[in-house]
């Protein structure tokens with residue numbers, strides 16, 4: 001076998017890096033890669049950056065055909081959102097969602113605010129969200145729930161309107177392939193366009209990449225007075241020379257595909273390109289903050305969700321897609337309270353720690369007086385709450401080593417309104433020997449310049 005030749009080291013990009021965002025690192029890395037490949041292959045490089053992609057005839061990687069709605073009496077009438085969303089995930093290739101084989105549609109059980117801002121402080125919304133994942137779900141302390149957000153219907157409608165389509169249309173998707181002859185689309189493979197955008201393609205939140213602008217510049221038309229200006233600006237944004245502008249206009253201001261299309265009204269994207277250019281909607285992880293109930297309601301898991309809300313440098317108000325979606329869910333609202341999600345093993349291996357505290361681990365018992373120190377400020381407390389919940393349940397059944405202790409450090413702005421799961425920690429410190437000294441719960445309140453320590457028996 002040929003020996004492996006190291007070409008160049010890993011490079012990490014940062015979307016929020018000034019001067020080009022992640023492109024600042026990517027462009028340098030691509031140049032270094034080309035130079036390195038030229039050295040290895042002996043090909044002469046001229047040291048210049050690669051040419052800009054200008055291939056007018058580039059084929060769309062996706063094929064999309066609008067087909068008539070399924071016949072009356074079929075799924076177009078008895079519309080089942082969950083079944084339709086599953087079909088959409090599959091139509092786009094389930095592999096995009098890492099563990100989508102275990103995708104389940106959980107039901108929101110409760111959703112209540114846990115924190116409130118004090119007067120004169122930035123508004124802040126942290127919520128306790130309980131989702132019932134059903135009987136088959138299983139998780140351990142440290143695991144996270146991956147949640148697929150859904151986009152707001154009014155924004156989905158605005159996007160479809162902008163590309164001249166409607167939410168209640170049906171499309172058959174296919175691979176753009178080699179551009180050869182295409183047969184008639186098979187209507188039995190049709191998916192509901194509104195559901196496809198709402199659950200699978202991020203048209204209304206994530207900023208598009210430079211490729212979006214390269215392609216969009218080829219579809220300027222309609223005879224508007226600003227056509228030439230728009231085409232020129234789109235080309236710039238799609239090229240290397242326009243990296244700084246792209247970062248300032250799009251990434252830093254967090255302009256979505258929809259907003260970019262609204263800013264460039266001459267762009268007339270065909271459906272397949274509009275779908276191909278939308279980033280895939282990414283699931284968000286949330287650390288599960290409760291232990292699995294091994295007797296009662298096995299599937300109900302609790303999340304501690306901070307709702308993301310901030311202003312860009314141009315004072316545009318941005319709401320986090322998934323956390324806002326969870327905030328707006330109402331329990332008992334039928335179809336609308338369904339949450340597509342799956343459990344992901346956490347990188348925090350709290351099971352090992354728990355085994356060590358219980359004395360049931362693989363011999364790595366932490367000395368005579370085991371004390372685990374857990375540090376979790378803000379919503380970072382979530383996995384440790386799940387661990388404490390798990391251990392105190394075992395303790396109540398006499399299944400815990402007598403000298404095991406946990407010492408939890410938590411931080412927030414103020415005791416009033418910001419102290420997440422306060423009642424839970426107070427109960428732990430009152431009732432659990434795990435919280436006897438040297439164990440306990442320590443909270444630091446940054447805006448009040450003080451802290452408190454809760455421990456059993458003190």
Ligand SMILES: Cc1cc2nc3c(=O)[nH]c(=O)nc-3n(C[C@H](O)[C@H](O)[C@H](O)COP(=O)(O)OP(=O)(O)OC[C@H]3O[C@@H](n4cnc5c(N)ncnc54)[C@H](O)[C@@H]3O)c2cc1C
Nearest residue numbers: 284285286287304305306308310320321322323324379382
């Ligand atoms: C393993 C893991 C566990 C997690 N556990 C939790 C948890 O228990 N609770 C929890 O609330 N979250 C948790 N998160 C974070 C969570 O996954 C989401 O990232 C978070 O909820 C935001 O998602 P969103 O869709 O609401 O926001 P998005 O629409 O994804 O927007 C967030 C993006 O907005 C930008 N942004 C955010 N704030 C600002 C700002 N002030 N200024 C400029 N730009 C900003 C950033 O680019 C950020 O990436 C966890 C993440 C991981 C990886």
